[in-house]
Amino acid sequence: MPEIHFTKGHGTGNDFVLFADPEGAIDLNAEQLAAIAxxxxxxxxxxxxxxxxSANLPEGEAALAEDEGAEWFMDYHNADGSPAEMxxxxxxxxxEYLTASGLVDLGRxxxxxxxxxxxxxDLQRNQRGFQVDLGxxxxxxxxxxxxARGVSVARPGLGINLGNPHVVxxxxxxxxxxxxxxxxxxVLEPAAPEGANVEFVVPHDPLVADGVGHITMRVHERGSGETLSCGTGAAAAALATRHWAGEGAPHHWRVEVPGGTLGVRMWPxxxxxxxxxxxxxxxxxxxxLSI
Incomplete structure (x- = not known):
């Protein structure tokens, strides 16, 4: 029975099982991935x-054509085994896993x-841990x-795409x-063809303090259910709140999620x-882990 050496990690309570397969030799199906999760x-x-x-996956080869520095591919699957964009x-x-495992050498x-x-x-280390440019x-x-169950009346949602679909x-x-x-x-009406992560947001009062917007969020992620945090969801929630707030709204945001606090920044x-x-x-x- 084949074995996988894995590492468990999390970002503000959003947790993952990680393992290295540099050559792309381990081909797990959706059922096996769901069993691990x-x-x-x-x-x-x-x-x-x-x-x-990246050179060992078709999707990775396409990424290398975009940027030859993208040596590693993050092959991500939701808890139900379905693949996700980001x-x-x-x-x-x-x-953090790549650097701690010695697979990459990343200076400050x-x-x-x-x-x-x-x-x-692209990612860099910062005082919070890491900052990633989501594009x-x-x-x-x-x-x-x-x-949504527990919400008395249906509410309008704002569709935002960050490489993966969100409704805020x-x-x-x-x-x-x-x-x-x-x-x-x-339940979305109309339904999203490929599903969507759905974020529920409450703006703080005051919304802005010291030039930073502040919101609280919960999320239901497609393929995983409610999670303690969703990174792209936090970005979508901040973008949606800024859109609703209108001209003069800040480009820096603090997003409180059940698992902690995330920072979001926008720039041209x-x-x-x-x-x-x-x-x-x-x-x-x-x-x-034995598979």
Missing amino acids: DRHVGVGGDGVIRAVR CGNGIRVFA SDTLTVATRGGVK SWQLDGSDPLVR VALSSLEELAAADLTVAP AEDGEHVSLSGPAVLVYEGT
């Missing part, structure tokens, strides 16, 4: 991340370039009606946010406005 009979996590050299918390934990001022299904991403974003124009919903109070039952997937770039995410990346323990 199962919290009752597996290691347990919101997702599984395989570290593969994970903002996961890529920070991935960076160096940039780590990582290939993902959502494109090539450009866009309103996707879907703006569905969102129904504003709620009126922290009490309403706490009452939402996100163990059940929110040649290919459109970029958004970055910063936060901790913690490796918890290692083990060996």
Whole structure:
């Protein structure tokens, strides 16, 4: 029976099972990946991340054509075994895993370039842990009606694409946010063709302090259910709140999630406005798993 040496890690409570497969020789199916992520009979996590050299995957070869520095590919799967384009918390934990494992040598001022299904991403260390440039974003124009258990009436959502799909919903109070039952997937009308992560957001009062916007968020992630944090979801929530706030809203945000605090920043770039995410990346323990 083949064995995998794995590491468990998390970013603000969003947890992952990571393992290295530089040559791309370990081919796990969705059922096996879901078994690893199962919290009752597996290691347990919101997702599984395989570290593969980009040259050994078709998706990685495409990323190398975009940026030859993207040596490593983050092969990310949700807890149900389905593949996902990107994970903002996961890529920070991935960076910590690569450096702690000696797979890359990253100095304090160096940039780590990582290939993902959502494109090539750049990371640097900072005081929070890591900051990742998530790239450009866009309103996707879907703006569905969102129904969630525990929320008394359906609310309009704002569709945002960060390389993966999000729908952000504003709620009126922290009490309403706490009452939402996100163990059940929110219903989108119309439904998202490939599913979507759904973020429920409450702006703080005051919204802005010392030039920084402040919001609280919970999230239901497609393929994983409610998680303690979602990195790209935090970015989407900050972008949506700034959009609703209108002209004069800040470009720096603090996003409170059940697992901690994340930082989001927006700035102009040649290919459109970029958004970055910063936060901790913690490796918890290692083990060996029989598949």
